[in-house]
Amino acid sequence: MNQRLTRSTRRAQTSAKADQWSPPVGPPTPRRLCFCQGLFVCLFVCLSVCLFVCPLWPPALPSSDQLWDPLAPVVLLGWMGLHILLYFLPVGKVSDGLTLRDGSRLKYPINGFHALCISSGLVMLFLGLGAPLGRLFELLPPLAVCAIGASFLFSIYLYIRSFWAPSHALALGGNTGNPLYDFFIGRELNPRIGSFDLKYFCELRPGLIGWVVINLGMLMKEVELRGSPSLAMILVNCFQLLYVADALWNEEAVLTTMDIVHDGFGFMLVFGDLAWVPFTYGLQAAFLVVHPQSLSALGAAVIIVLNGIGYYIFRKSNSQKNQFRRDPTHPSVSKLETIATATGKRLLVSGWWGLVRHPNYLGDLLMALAWSLPCGFSHLLPYFYVVYFTILLIHREARDERQCRDKYGVAWDTYCRRVPYRIFPYIY
């Protein structure tokens, strides 16, 4: 009875909020605190890059002619154009996103894995025709500069166009009236040009696929320099290709992530998707071009097992939750222990989600470590991703925790008591 009352009260509050919603302006709120934390993470990342990475590798900051190459904007525009075309390829299914505040559901093409296969085929064709893919090594700084510039311009476009969007199409978090904050976090939730969804397109395709092509370029550079690719380079390429292929194979699951469901599309995500991911997630491969490593068979075997365990935990836990959210009566999840919440949704308290509150983050972090280990221990640069990613996931976990406590109230507290550790069992 009590639960039913709470449920209807919550529903009434939610629909009232949805009907009367207007951009929040005023004193600090948890969301603004979240912005401060987000800003803090970014500042920390920049500071780490300056203090921790630059003095070690590359030895000196590149000169201005190393930062610009007229080929870079051509490559970037060609790459974006190719992926826009592939987005409209009439293959794969079309899925509905979650229900929006106005009750509608957007349609999304699930053809990212096809885009990966076709672009890989094209890259192989170019290689076969003798295209010097190893040139990507020298082209990395100009490409990164162009990607950062393009991210700024694109975010300005998104910010301006958001003023024509109806209020129900705005993200709840990115509309404070503070232009800097709103530009950074993003005002519009799902900006679209016709059926072309800009956020969904950027989240996975050009950046993630670009990342593995850059890795392949680093491998080809190694072949140019030393005659054959090293074991360390092959491992880094294979591990990261597996991660990207997995993301695109499970593209539909992205429709329920925080980024698509809650966050506006602003500079943070645009820069993250188009510049940060392709140019920093593959630092290990670039590092190996400059600092060749010899890896023993035993070392390689240990690293492969670590990546395998990480991938297993990451995939199994993500799939278990996705399956449970899509169909809780499915035989693979129907026997798991759950607790009821006032919203009608249940929370898993056994299986992967009974081990820690974010088993998927645990698996992701183990993989991150496995990507860095082939680079040895002589430099800190290859471990940059592990450090950055740990900070990102701890911050993300705190943000998700806040959202879940708001959503589920007392049921969330019960879950936290039943599953006391957040990411690392018996540690954190």
Ligand SMILES: NC(=O)C1=CN([C@@H]2O[C@H](COP(=O)(O)OP(=O)(O)OC[C@H]3O[C@@H](n4cnc5c(N)ncnc54)[C@H](OP(=O)(O)O)[C@@H]3O)[C@@H](O)[C@H]2O)C=CC1
């Ligand atoms: N490589 C990278 O840079 C990044 C990778 N990632 C990866 O992306 C993946 C997705 O992560 P992310 O989007 O942060 O969030 P999660 O996939 O962890 O989803 C969190 C949501 O899951 C639901 N949930 C939480 N606990 C339970 C439970 N016990 N039972 C059922 N549902 C539960 C809640 O939503 P609800 O109840 O509303 O369904 C919660 O908001 C992760 O594997 C992460 O590692 C993420 C960020 C960056």
Ligand SMILES: CC(C)=CCC[C@@H](C)[C@H]1CC=C2C3=C(CC[C@@]21C)[C@@]1(C)CC[C@H](O)C(C)(C)[C@@H]1CC3
């Ligand atoms: C420093 C900075 C600007 C950070 C912005 C954060 C973004 C880089 C990340 C936010 C969430 C992400 C996700 C992935 C990549 C990184 C960003 C964009 C992801 C696509 C990686 C592949 C995974 O399998 C995933 C699909 C689950 C994941 C989704 C979240």
